[in-house]
Amino acid sequence: MSSKVAIIGRPNVGKSTMFNRLVGKRLALVDDQPGVTRDRREGIARLGDLDFLVIDTPGLEQASIQALEGRMRQQTDIAITEADVCLFMIDARAGVTPLDQVFADILRTGGKPVILVANKMEGHGGDSGYYDAYSLGLGDPVGVSAEHGEGLGDLYTALEPHISNDGLEEDDEEEIAEWDDPLKPLRVAIIGRPNAGKSTLVNQLIGEDRMLTGPEAGITRDAIGVEWVYNGKDRDWPIKLFDTAGMRKRAKVQEKLEKLSVSDGLRAVMFAEVVILMFDALTPLEKQELALADLCVREGRALILVANKWDLMIDRDEAFRELREKVDRLLPQMPGVPIIRISAKTGLGINGLMPAAIKVYRDWNARVKTPDLNDWLQEATGRHPPPAVSGRRIKFRYIAQTKTRPPTFVAQCSRADVVPTAYKRYLINSIREAFDIPSVPIRLILKKQENPFEDKNRKR
Numbered sequence: 001m002s003s004k005v006a007i008i009g010r011p012n013v014g015k016s017t018m019f020n021r022l023v024g025k026r027l028a029l030v031d032d033q034p035g036v037t038r039d040r041r042e043g044i045a046r047l048g049d050l051d052f053l054v055i056d057t058p059g060l061e062q063a064s065i066q067a068l069e070g071r072m073r074q075q076t077d078i079a080i081t082e083a084d085v086c087l088f089m090i091d092a093r094a095g096v097t098p099l100d101q102v103f104a105d106i107l108r109t110g111g112k113p114v115i116l117v118a119n120k121m122e123g124h125g126g127d128s129g130y131y132d133a134y135s136l137g138l139g140d141p142v143g144v145s146a147e148h149g150e151g152l153g154d155l156y157t158a159l160e161p162h163i164s165n166d167g168l169e170e171d172d173e174e175e176i177a178e179w180d181d182p183l184k185p186l187r188v189a190i191i192g193r194p195n196a197g198k199s200t201l202v203n204q205l206i207g208e209d210r211m212l213t214g215p216e217a218g219i220t221r222d223a224i225g226v227e228w229v230y231n232g233k234d235r236d237w238p239i240k241l242f243d244t245a246g247m248r249k250r251a252k253v254q255e256k257l258e259k260l261s262v263s264d265g266l267r268a269v270m271f272a273e274v275v276i277l278m279f280d281a282l283t284p285l286e287k288q289e290l291a292l293a294d295l296c297v298r299e300g301r302a303l304i305l306v307a308n309k310w311d312l313m314i315d316r317d318e319a320f321r322e323l324r325e326k327v328d329r330l331l332p333q334m335p336g337v338p339i340i341r342i343s344a345k346t347g348l349g350i351n352g353l354m355p356a357a358i359k360v361y362r363d364w365n366a367r368v369k370t371p372d373l374n375d376w377l378q379e380a381t382g383r384h385p386p387p388a389v390s391g392r393r394i395k396f397r398y399i400a401q402t403k404t405r406p407p408t409f410v411a412q413c414s415r416a417d418v419v420p421t422a423y424k425r426y427l428i429n430s431i432r433e434a435f436d437i438p439s440v441p442i443r444l445i446l447k448k449q450e451n452p453f454e455d456k457n458r459k460r
Contacts (some may be wrong), residue, residue, distance in 0.1 A: 003163045005045070006055040006083035008107065010099045013091040018146035020045060041224050048156045050163045055079045062146035081294040087114040090133055092118040092126030092143065104136040115158045116141040122148050129327040169338040183225060187355060189272035193288055194246025196278045197308040200344040202226060202243045205353070230354045237358065242268040247292060269295065273405070274302045274357045274366065281307040281341070284323055290330055297333050302364040302404040302440045304338045304356055311343040335429065336438035363440045365404045372435075373399045377411070380430045385418040389418045407431075416446040 007015045021044035057079045080086060088107055090100050107114045116138040118130045122145040133141040136320060142158050143149030154173040190198045203209050206228045230237040247266075251438040269275055275296045279289050296303045305327065313319045320341065327339060338356045342349035377399045392415065399411040409431065413419065428442050 003052045003084045003446055004055060004082055005052050005085050005087060005159070005163075006057060006079040007087045008057055008080065008090060009089035010097070010103065011058075013089045013094075014146045015089055016056050017091065018087070018117075018119065019043065019054055021146050021149060022054050022150075041268070047152060047159065050156065050159060052159075052163050055083060058308070065397055080107075080110060083112060084161070084164075085115060086110075087115050087117050088136075088138060088390045089119050089142075090129070090136075091120055092129035092133070093120045095129040095130040096135060100136065108137060113162050113390060114138050115155075115162075117155065119145045119146050121145050122150060134169075154337050185238040186274065186357070186361060187240050187242065187272045188276060189242040189244060189268040189276045190276045190278060191244050191247065191269060191292055192278035193280075193286075196246065196280060197344040198246070198278050198299060199243050201276075201278065201306070201308070201342070201350075202241050203346050204347055204350055205241065206229075230357060232354070237354070239354075242272060244268050247288065253404050258273070259298070266295075270299055272301060273362050274304065276304050276306050276353070277310055278306045278344075281309050281313055281319070281323075285326055285330060293331055293334065297441050300441045300443070302357075302360040302406070303334060304340060304353070304360060306340045306353065308342055308344050310341040311346055311348050316341070334439060334441070335432065338439060360440055363437050364406055366407050366434060366435065366440075367404060368401050368409075370400045373401065373409070376434050378426060378433070380434075384426060386413075386423050387420060389415065389420070394419055402445075406441040406443060407437060408445065410445045412447050415446070417446040419446055 007018055009015050019041070023043035024046065040044050041056045042053055043056075045052050086107060088104065090096060116133055116136060118126060118133050118141040121130060121143040126143070130141055130143050142151060142154045144155055188347065190201060192198055206226060224243045226241045226243065228239045228241060230239050277289060277293055277296065279285060293303060293305070306439070307323060310316065320339075323339060327337065328335065331337060338360060340349060340353050340356055344350075377396055381396050386396065388394070394413055394415050396411055396413040399409055402408050402410050411427075424444060424446065428444050431442060432438055
């Protein structure tokens with residue numbers, strides 16, 4: 001088991017900047033506004049020849065457990081409990097504050113090794129704060145600039161005695177693994193409008209209060225990845241769940257921080273394999289949710305619709321019939337897309353979610369043999385011949401599947417540029433029916449058949 005290092009400190013001292021510096025990627029959102037980080041985030045860090053898991057935490061604040069800040073504090077307390085060593089970070093330019101003193105006392109008596117880190121030491125503006133840090137009684141401070149990468153050699157020296165590299169898994173192995181490799185996590189992104197219940201769903205699935213939740217809209221800001229193992233019927237499935245920030249209409253997104261949060265969520269969609277679009281069953285499929293569903297189709301992601309708060313519906317059978325009709329009417333590009341009815345709060349219907357996710361994931365990776373495709377093409381075009389355009393017929397010659405994720409087919413035909421959209425849609429739906437590939441995006445590319453005599457005719 002690899003060592004865990006938690007970055008602790010009050011708001012706006014540079015914890016997320018240090019996290020990004022250690023993992024070598026811009027995973028955590030960074031802004032001048034205090035309190036950007038609200039959930040704890042883990043990443044694989046590398047410092048010299050040291051490999052370890054680093055945990056970014058919300059800023060430490062004194063608040064009641066009922067307040068949002070108090071619930072954020074709980075996330076930090078859990079990180080401290082899980083960590084093998086804590087990096088207690090202060091802002092050297094601001095000096096030691098009374099809040100730093102309070103939390104230094106807590107860490108000093110917590111029984112975990114603590115490394116005091118004085119951040120923002122670029123130039124000479126942090127010198128006085130660096131020497132003030134000795135008053136915290138946590139030993140010699142390590143002066144760094146997380147933003148500029150200064151002082152990391154001293155941080156390496158302080159961390160080295162506490163780091164064990166036994167059993168650390170490499171991300172690179174995950175990237176090159178085949179799609180059906182049982183060791184490769186299935187990446188599932190959960191998206192939706194603010195306050196749809198996304199974080200509550202993650203907590204319900206994994207069986208612990210991993211994500212910060214509450215009645216306030218827009219609590220989640222980062223796209224947080226949580227690793228989990230789902231016990232399926234055929235085998236255990238490693239899953240990486242990405243909880244994302246709520247996405248409002250673009251016109252309503254004005255603040256820089258919210259724009260960063262939405263961009264982080266959209267990036268999670270692009271790197272996911274299955275996307276769960278979650279919405280309130282009482283106000284289903286409003287304009288923003290339809291836009292998000294269309295985005296998933298355009299990005300070629302496998303999609304599942306999740307109607308939350310289903311426990312509040314009175315006539316559930318009638319409500320589902322109306323919802324199914326609405327989905328089929330408003331999302332014709334995704335015929336048969338699964339609709340899972342749940343209550344994230346009570347757990348109602350939650351057992352049907354992951355089997356549906358695995359089913360669409362396997363459909364997303366579907367492969368069809370070329371001979372079977374060409375037999376289908378002859379049958380489909382014979383049953384419903386392509387229409388003549390400007391008095392000239394269109395002839396289909398050959399079709400093959402060129403890739404999966406999503407299933408993509410290339411068909412050669414005459415006059416490919418004038419094939420009507422309706423006929424192309426007919427072919428796609430016929431592929432779905434013939435080869436049992438419902439709901440996932442299917443791409444059909446039409447190419448003009450090459451004429452070997454075309455160049456000779458031009459020369460004449």
